[in-house]
Amino acid sequence: MTKPPEPKPLLEADEVSLHVPTVLPGEKRILISSADLVRNFYLPKQERKVVTLLSGISLKLQPGDRLGLVGANGAGKSTLLRLLAGIYTPSSGKLVVRGATQGLFEVSLGMHPEATGRENIYLRGLHMGLQLSQIRQLVPEVLEFSELSDHIDKPFITYSSGMRLRLAIAVSTMIEPDILLLDEWIGAGDAQFNKKVKARMMSLVEKSRALVIATHNEELMESLCSHAMVLIDGKSAYYGKVDDALKFYSARKRKSV
């Protein structure tokens, strides 16, 4: 008897690195003399440099895998997520994604202030690659979830910050991807709505075939993830079970303090 072939992983990254050539502003000595201040403003010194954001990261996501990313601020968690979402292209290494990825980052961005809530649903939907007819079907659900009722036909600019966030979350979660990418767990201000968001996010997580989440919330990671990766300075320092990864990370933190 031959074993059934193992299903192909949804996502495979092999020694993926990301380097960016950038122009960095040179050293500024604002406080030394006013002449320097003026010169720096009109003729700023610049330095060209290649910055390494990620180096040699390998990972594999099988259907059902839930990967958590741990690391300090600036360690490359969000960068890795954006790379997996296809926003950034690796400078070296191989990245294969089989399925639709959807990242929930910067959900509040991309709303048109002059447009009404309904128009924003259409605009964002089109930008997500949906057809007008598909969006038309999704609108009632978004309306129901965001609890905007009559406000939906008022300009977005007139919304309160709570309403803006509600609409943004409702719109960003209206499609269910194969691979869900989360940069921090999304939450809203008021407790009532937060419960709803939590339920919605859990159902998204359950429906998705794989999840990658970057979070500082260790409890959440333990309850949600099947394994974890510790990122330090853009390198994968540990990749394995969640408990071990969290232990490794806290030991690292203690050492550096």
Add this chain to the structure above:
Amino acid sequence: MISLSTQFNIAVIEFLISYRRTSLGPLWLLVGPSLFVIILGALYSEIGAVKPVEFVPHLSIGLVLWTFISGVIVKSGTIYQRKRPQIMQGVMPLPAIVNVDIFSHLFIVAHQAVIVIGVLLYFQIPLSLYSLTSLIGFALIIANGIWTTRVFGILGVRYRDINEIFQAVMRIAFLATPIIWMPGDFGRGAVMDTVLVFNPFYHFIELVRAPLLGNPVTLLNWTVVLAITAFGYVLAHFMMRRYNKLVPLWL
């Protein structure tokens, strides 16, 4: 993948929204150029420098085309900065973002074309089958708008000075292009003609304007425009292959 119809729909919605709180809406697009054509046309014929029947059609076609050309170029340097949220959500590829911007410039031209039609009717400019050649010319202008936006979009993300440069250059280019003046005027035509050869905008505008006014399009016009188009697409191809993946990182 974002289909062309989706790109068109995005552009339509954004176009409608941008005139939301004005009472005239997109009709404002007609006000500026109309005033320009009427006042300048009246002024020039008053001083007897030109014949209105020759100058006003020349001016109106040139002005409307110029709005499109300079609009595309000036906005190309900031396109990816303006569309940062859409790029960072990871679904819209950069060429789709370029197309949306080109569509919105086309909506503007489509409105302002009314002025040209009005002027052609008023002066009873005879049109023939040959006039249809101007459609080919306009298609070439659009095609060039696409590659310029692709190229300058990348440059503009890397070097934010691009936008300032375009603002400055396009104003001078407007004066250097025969829109508010006619080549061959005042017996000094010979001098300007040699300068005009090196003005790419002149050749593009001629390709659309000359057929509409019943003037011949020269072989030089065609050669320059086709050469620029070919060169531009090759340049855009290599720039995009090399730098498009860096655009989100530079944003």
